[in-house]
Amino acid sequence: MKRHSITLRSAAALILSATVAISLTACSPGASGGDSARTTDSTQTVTFRLWDDVAASAYEDSFAEFTEQNPSIKVDVEVVPWANYWDRLPLDISSGDMADVYLVNSSNFAQYADNGDLLNVSAELGTDHDEWQQSVVDIYTRDGSLWGVPQLWDSIGLFYNKDMVEKAGVDVNDLTWAPEAGDGDTLLAAAQALTVDSAGNNAASADFDSSNIDVYGFNAQADLQAIYRPFLAQAGAQFQDDDNQFAFASDAGVAAFTYLVDMVNTYHVAPSAADTNTNADITRDMFVQGKLALYQSGPYNLKTIAESASNINWGLAPLVSGPEGRISTVHGVSAVGNAATKNKEATVKVLEWLGSEEGQLPLAEEGVSFPAVVSAQDAFVKYWADRDVDVSVFIDAAEGTTAAPPVGTAVNAGFNAASPLLADLFLGKTDIAKGLAAAQAAGNAAME
Template structure:
């Protein structure tokens, strides 16, 4: 009887433990981090045996369709990636839950990354690392063409000169100097050149009103970038090739590639690719470049049934020593990038990775000062629609800027300020 009684208690204990275990759905659009994310989740589950994490990699377009379900009160994920441009809308619709992560545990995180996700004194998101726009170079092509490889400083004129020399035919294939097809002025890569050219922001905030600010600096930068394709012909155009810019760089067919620090895991797919970081070019004499870094955050949808476990995952990913080390050792920037600089540099020996930290000191978060504009995504879509015509060769910069200013202002006049810090 005693053995049977003990067995019954053991089974009951197992039943209680099983009932307490929860499964949370984690969603992201970033395929470049998949292996890293899966390793992190495995480590988190080991450290938190009562929580299982289901990893959901969702393509960009589909991702936001699913996110829309949050506003409709339908089924949702428990932890989601959120970009800053879309955050105001989802927060204003009540689709996001305030986080319960202790503020003390977040004290080491860059204040400029956290503040955009505060509304009404409450925190709604924790950025998952500074996603820095960076410059990669194919060192083999630079050496082949006799072009000096930049390691400390670089200007726009020097970059353009290098791109011209790196554009040539090889073995019947076109080698391009740079991936300007990805550098549309209103997107984060093109905006990095805009800020480095002295740009102050495409939307100007004054009190509770907003004005479109597509000034001379914006137009000048847009012209410089589009000229890489249509005047200097050192880049493929949007319709010239079937491959995307990163695929061309991966295949050794682009000399200078501007995108983000998150691309490091992709380059490992081609062990013969001799790549390194280069400084972001300066467009103003005597002034440092001011490229962009994205502050994509982890958020908890209001419809989540597992908020406590979701908050625990967010805190662990962004503050635990184990997670930060794992991310840095994969060659990715963790949330606490400065603290784990040594591990990051050790993961990328001989790649000139120190320039990433050098540029972070002057980097900019796009639209951080207008995050409380309720219809920010619509305003930026209007800008993108007009400027895309320039990149496809169907409009002049001046005409596109004029149309974009009008369309943006019409929407800005309808926008409202949400919350307050």
């Protein structure tokens, strides 16, 4: 799922996605996904679209087994990059060129369900299927029906550099923030102890040189899924109200954003927004390079970190807590069926496979992400346990108090209008209260 949009990507959002099948077809923005459910004399072809290839080998293995069991159906996968995915989606649906099955996130499915563009999963698959992660089911349930087959889910935890934490004497299991770093706050002091300049002075030292920082303490940045959505919830602020209108410009919202922005611009314990606003993954890269001590993120970054952080000793801890406790964002990605498919029977069979334990086991066994089929999740835990990584912090976060991802028929348009203004706040040049109010107003206007 890809992050930094409203997603699971997160790298997040979802962030995570998946690809491919028996044949992997990379589509350029100008390529057409037409000829859905193509039929030859002996084989029907169902197309499956997604936005990333992080899980390419897992889906390839999954669909290979599917075709082994269903020789008359082949699955072709179209990979449309995240940058083009959501722009192409409505155009291809309108033109009839959309894939038979495609991945969506929470902010981009409701309008298509309401417009009659999606197969009704409740009606087509019924209740006779493997158990799915309830939080993902809830996200994609609308007007009493389920509109997507849950695929992946993620929550938020804290990646940390064990050597740096030990040297600084930081307890990563007891990190809490409080407005203005007041009573009970332990996060700022920890981030100061972990932030070190080129001369070896930490950010709490009078000799600290904020213009020459070698290691930063924490990734305070404009990351919806991993950073400011949890901080808003932990402050007691709403992101959206009961009518799906943005409502983050409250006193509690100001407190959350002020804390994060101060980490960047007042205390210099987080990288500059001039860098993180243009490359949201730069903090992940800094972490694996040993230039960031604490990196709050989700399991969508596990494989990248595990494969890239060969020179650091890292571990996982619970995400930081706040005034209202330890509240994580929980998000999920689903596979939806195109209501205009030319081969509904084969498309439904592919959806059934994608919602089965057998269909999702490759995602778990290859350590891609938590699969939404509950019975397949132990395989994901085992994959990482075999590599001495305990992923239970993500399970605990998902089972605790959680914050819902953005939802609504027009929320993607709203977030696209609000997010640049929210990102600008991290530059430290805008009054937080006025900036939040402007972002909220812009977002709500775009959703009208």
